[in-house]
Amino acid sequence: MARIEFISPVLDVNPKYWESKPVKQPVLSVSNLMCSFRADGLWSSVVQGVSFDIGARETVAVVGESGSGKSVTALSIMRLNSPRGTKIEGSVKLGGKELLSLSDAEMRQIRGNDIAMIFQEPMTSLNPVLTIGFQIAESLILHRGLSRAQAENETIRLLEKVRIPAAKSRFHEYPHRFSGGMRQRVMIAMALACKPKLLIADEPTTALDVTIQAQILELIKELQQEDGMSVLFITHDMGVVAEIADRTVVMYKGQAVETASTDDIFNRPNHPYTRSLLSAVPKLGSMAGRSRPMRFPVVDRSTGEADVPVEVPDTVKVSERPVLEVAGLTKRFEVKSGLFSTVKGCVHAVENVSFSIKAGETLALVGESGCGKSTTGRSVMRLVEPSGGLVLLDGVDVLKLSQNELRHQRNHMQMIFQDPYASLNPRMNIGTAIAEPLLINGKGGQSEVADKVAELLQKVGLSPDMAKRFPHEFSGGQRQRICIARALALEPKLIVADEAVSALDVSVKSQVVNLMLDLQARMGLAYLFISHDMAVVERVSHRVAVMYLGEIVEAGSREAIFQNPQHPYTRRLLSAVPIADPARRLQKRTVSNDEIKSPFRPADYVQPVRQYREVTPGHTVMISG
Incomplete structure (x- = not known):
């Protein structure tokens, strides 16, 4: 029988297969x-x-x-x-x-x-x-x-x-x-x-x-x-x-x-x-046995060769007092209805949340959309007004400050948002965008500010001659670098990064994360890193707090949370992370199809008292309510 050759076989298999099987x-x-x-x-x-x-x-x-x-x-x-x-x-x-x-x-x-x-x-x-x-x-x-x-x-x-x-x-x-x-x-x-x-x-x-x-x-x-x-x-x-x-x-x-x-x-x-x-793919479990965050490998695209990633050095002396202390933070949004706008109930977005962050430390706040993690970050910054609680930045109660005092205090705390394009004015060149907070806060004249802008652009890996370009002339990763440069302009002690790398490509994500880790090591920045990307969180964090329906259900060191998760919700989050192993493709995973429960509560609802168990020193888990 003569051999039959086919132009475009669907599958890459042994050529002898096609001698007896029709394509x-x-x-x-x-x-x-x-x-x-x-x-x-x-x-x-x-x-x-x-x-x-x-x-x-x-x-x-x-x-x-x-x-x-x-x-x-x-x-x-x-x-x-x-x-x-x-x-x-x-x-x-x-x-x-x-x-x-x-x-x-x-x-x-x-x-x-x-x-x-x-x-x-x-x-x-x-x-x-x-x-x-x-x-x-x-x-x-x-x-x-x-x-x-x-x-x-x-x-x-x-x-x-x-x-x-x-x-x-x-x-x-x-x-x-x-x-x-x-x-x-x-x-x-x-x-x-x-x-x-x-x-x-x-x-x-x-x-x-x-x-x-x-x-x-x-x-x-x-x-x-x-x-x-x-x-x-x-x-x-x-x-x-x-x-x-x-x-x-x-x-x-x-x-x-x-x-x-x-x-x-x-x-x-x-x-x-x-x-x-x-x-550049972050792999869950790759940080086992390591005590400090680790940079992503830097890859040469011409050869595909990657350098050996190193742990981020601890170059900052950690003070006894945390940079940020949050205690009993609560935010409830009233839901009104009827002709007289009667309060029908409240959305309990953040409920009795407490944590602290020291200089040179990263606390990751993780959970699904709707769990309250972004509202927590905005409440710390007072971009939304909390319903109660305590927020101390270097010992100053942020929630008691007047608007003028808050404006001055915000020099010490900055925020990076998920979408860098939406965070930048499309009609303003990036040099002006970075210079704006410096000029508003009287941090120097035009020439001094221009020098500072050039320094900041170099610090985030961009060229000073890019200052005259507009946001649409940059890639997504470059725009996020610009937002980081703007956040650093006033030399803050705390940066709230709200899903700052979630929408970026894997290689761009690794570049931005490396930049944030390097800046933290050099400047002693404290990060509140808000994310749902568990593989990245494992790479960058010192400690992790897991949120569900506005409450922290488990908190501890990065190693404790990832190596010994105790709360069912934490285990559910970790089990859902896709593993970059094609051998697992045919394995059927048990996935819950339940939607996250609604945080809406009636107006007369009384929040139950929560109890926590300390698994190991610093590792706590909610056990009842």
Whole structure:
């Protein structure tokens, strides 16, 4: 029998396999895909010659940093880019049908029916003035020709399928009534409405907490097995890639630099950029046996070689008195209703929270969205007014200060927010943005301030000649460095970092974390590090406090929390962290689908007295209430 050769086999296996087995046509075949954008009359190439196939029931991950072209690749497959300013070349075939040659009307029939897409931020993808039931039913009526009654019944079935509790009663609710994880489930239900052959998931878990992320990943895997669909999963999180992908395409500067099975990508990477991505991935448990925070390895992208990471030196003499002391901090938001705005109840956002931070120390505050950790940080800064408690900064009670006194005291405490672009004025160059707090507080004349701005930019690894640029001219990591430089301008003793690295790519995240650790060692900064990224928290923190429903349920040294967690919620957080090991991909994880409970309480609610047990010196856990 003559040997038959095939051009594009779906799987990388032994060639002898194909002598006796017929090759199945890929669900999606992308060949030499090129995408260019027009700006100022010139075409700029964004995606350059990308090729890959996706087989039936297969998950292919496209991974890379922001700007690598992975999302543009997905939008080009769906033909969702603006036709006026975009040029797409190459071939995209769905079941053998060429998509790039279809008319707009034909392509509209493909979208939703044969290919569905879910995006990173579900709230911007859902219409806030329409109920979620109406939005899902609309696609069923449009694409499948169902009657309104049939569409409603099918919508309820889909909501139940994506594990939304009490689906029938929530049919008529609006998107703002759902948590982030539940909104993403609604988007998945909408995508599955017409039983597509291919699901494109563009960063669907990036902004979600680790527990919600674990739920969504497990849900996608289960639905894939039930419905037999293929998945194109776009992400920059290598832990997620290991969790879900059969094969992986690594993109860098618009090109697919490496394509292989996920096992080969993790265990036998060939391209230097792939090795650099893997080197920057924080691994849970890697800090076992170490007493101090440790820098991330610095990777040479040209070779993929990483240096040997070192522990951050203890260069600051820790004072006896903490820089920050918080005792019994409470913040409740009143909920009013009726004609006379009667207090119906309160949202107990922060309830009797106590902790302290010394100079040169990092306390990490961890928990899911809605647990109260960001409100705690804002209450410490008095960006929201606490309902009660004590906040001492170098012995000064911040909560008793007048507005003028508070303005002066804020010279000693600064805050870094999650989204650096939203934190910077887009019409103000970054030199002016950094200089503004210096000028407002009378810290020198124009020439002195200009010198200080140049010094601060150098301190955060940027060039002084960048001072005249505007925020949109920088990458996400560079913008976060600018925000750090601005926070350092007044030489604070305390910095509250509220999810400061959560939205950054893995390599940029490692750069920013290294910068923060170096600055802490040199300047003796105290950090309140607010995060839900447990792997990063393990790397940077000295002590950890775990929050749930506004209360600290467990607190202790970093080693105690990560090596000997006692509270069920702490163990749940740690078990949800994706592990960058593709060998674990086929293992089914037990994931709770419960939403975090509501912190709303009736107006006459009396908070129970909590009791804590000391497991080891400094390690306490809530035992009853």
